[in-house]
Amino acid sequence: MTYLDFEKPIEELNEQLDKLRKIGEGGKVDMTSAVSEIEEKIQEAKRNIYNSLTGWQRVQLSRHPERPYTLFYISKICSRFIELHGDRNIADDHAMVGGIGEIDGMSVMFIGQQKGENTKQRQYRNFGMANPEGYRKALRLMKLAEKFEIPIVTLIDTPGAYPGLEAEERGQGEAIAKNLMEMTTLRVPVVCIIIGEGASGGALGIGIGDKVLMLENTWYSVISPESCSSILWHSWEYKETAADELKLTAENMHKFKLIDGIIPEPVGGAHTNADEMASVLKKEIVKHLTSLAKFTPEERIEKRIEKFSSMGVFND
């Protein structure tokens, strides 16, 4: 179990608890009341900490090293899944995964960024930063889904689209731009869920849907708090302030009507009970896909355009 800096009080209490339990196991002293006292303290510490998380703390939770990623959720949600590869042009992007899965007898196209669980895997997945071929692979799979009338679910978790030399040569901007336009007019239902980091264009590139949802401890912003700090404050030291100013939490995004809903996480974050998180996610996906299926493709497209067209604040 990895604790984040602000989770220190919980970590200390847990250590105390372990010690007491060990003593108790010795059988010489009765520790029952002491144990239950500490357990109560842990619950209280959790309530205090997790009920008043700052923007930056949510960012930290969204990047927790034990946080579940796209392929984990797919494996838990689907009874069957065939992963599909390649953009049919230049490569298979390992940072962007996708394939057809089955949920309660229904075929669903899953697409999402994938991060790695250890150093080697993280490199292989390019830290969840897709290249243009990743966005083009995503579009290919979306078009495939459209052809066979399969609804689409995207799981978003990226620190950004990859800022590399080859990425620019192959048109990172064009690849994302094209997805934004194409996703607007997809004839099948599209549900987009931010499961971790929602950084800027890299997230939006698979983020145009009839329903856009965020897990409770995720963020969605025009720029990461670190980069924002470096550009606007000319220093890397203001990431906490930047996170506050950017209003990047699910709660704010929902309040601003820039997303359609928030999916609650287990107390302490998705990683504390990944299986439970997956089952909540599955229920949400089924619920939204079922209700979206009641509309005609034309109705869904019209609503999608209307929704995104109405985003923005200005004086008129």
Place this chain on the structure above:
Amino acid sequence: MAWFKRDKQGITTSTEEKLEVPDGVWWQCSSCKKTIPTGDLIENKYVCPQCNYHARINSNEYFNIIYDEGSVKKLFEDLEPKDFLGFVDLKPYKDRLAETKKKVNVSEALTVGSGKVNGHKLVTCCMNFNFIGGSMGSVVGERISRAIDYCIQKKYPLLVISKSGGARMMESAFSLMQMAKTSAKLTQLAKAKLPYISLMTDPTTGGVTASYAMLGDINIAEPNALIGFAGPRVIKETIKKDLPKGFQRSEFLLEHGFLDFIVDRKDLKQRLTDVIELLMHKNEK
């Protein structure tokens, strides 16, 4: 021993205060350093006669270059930016907006004009780099969105002239969503079968590149303009290597298949006319 000592090292003028277009009598090319009378520069459409450097200009200058004299009217000027988030970095966004408005002669980072180009109707959304780095916020998105509605209603083609550092951070996710908004609106223009020409000028980067700038039926650019998704500094830091000469410049993008052609400013009006005439043809249907 020098007679004068510079007490502050380096360039201290902030990006927003830098004036590309001179208001003095003389103008010095920032590329080849040649000095010419400002009148000659304007005559030459703000392009250096010696090295063909295209100086950064705003919507007013572009409208003069492309539209027939006296034909252009500005649209949606009443839309004004709003500091909805109460964003504060080194200075409050509200103050930044007020200061910018005092300093520049445009109302936002994008101005919409409708007029005639060699007699053909054309709506132009032109970005203004001196308004907070030509950054895309809610007003930019809404003006493009209304310009598209206007084009559909009147059956006019659309030109967007991009010149931007990307999305405006001070409007956070609202800025990000302007990428989605403009792209969604462009599907309606496409459905109406009206031409969309995207002209990229120096610089076009970030969220602007990753949305409307790259979505033209015809994508064109001025010579040697910086065009990319990630900025060169970020890429250099990521790959820890020097970038090749000409990287992310118009000629590089043409070579890699992302532009239809590069157009000199002096030819812009005629090339636009050609594109409009050929796309909005009178072929028998």
